[in-house]
Amino acid sequence: MTFSATLPDRLRSLLRRPLSVAWRRFLALSLALSAVVTFFWPDVGHPTLVASRDLQAGAALSAADLRLVTLPSPVAGTFRNSTDLVGRPLASPARAGVPLTDVDLATTAPDQASAAVQLADQALAAVVRPGARVDVISQSGExxxxxxxxxxxQGQVVVLTLPRLNATRIAAMSLDQALAVTLR
Incomplete structure (x- = not known):
């Protein structure tokens, strides 16, 4: 009887033999144990950015205002990367340790403001959609x-986001008269 000295030949000869009952049971038990361990393995958590201190509304966020923590369950609308938040203003105050979400962020820049305008043309009010860009025109054509x-x-009322100086003027004019808009 001769033995092959090469490793590939030895492996081939081992694989040709049928597995014993003990080996089959050992493999089945190993697979079952792996499945149970994987099923009950604890969740490592969800990294989330929170406010590192109490923050005021309108404050532009800096890296020092943010801290990354791990929460046991995910929170909808949260952020993992601080570059998504740095420089963006808050819409409302935030407490230290509270996760910051997309709802907490102001949608306008600090030099922007929103003004509600009643449109002169009711049919146009049904056409305009959020996100569209328009020019605002007075009854005199200015x-x-x-x-x-x-x-x-909301019906015939449209909320516009525009530079703060224009928003103040438009809000004051819309008290006396309905304004028109042209779609861009």
């Missing part, structure tokens, strides 16, 4: 603002 973003619509 252009009050250019490239204003529509934030939301």
């Amino acid at each position: 252009v009050l603002a250019e490239n204003a973003a529509i934030r939301e619509t």
Whole structure:
């Protein structure tokens, strides 16, 4: 009887033999144990950015205002990367240790403001959609603002986001008269 000296030949000869009952039981038990351990393995958590201190509304976030923590379950709308939040203003105050979500962020820049405007044309109010860009025109034909973003619509009233100076003027004029918009 001769033995092969090469490793591949030895492996082939071992694989040709049928597995014993003991080996089959050992493999089945190992697979079952692996499945149980994987099923009950604890969740390592969900990294989430929280406020490192109490923050005021309107404050632009800096890296020092943020801290990464691990929560046991995910929170909808949270952030994992601080670059997504740095420089963005808060819409409302935030307590230290509370996760920051997309709802907590202001949708306008610090030099922007929103103003509600009643449109003169009811049919146009049904056409405009949030996110669209419009120019605002007075009844005398004067252009009050250019490239204003529509934030939301409610019937004949449209909320526009535009530079703060224009927003103040448009809000004051809309008290006396309905305004028109042209779609861009």
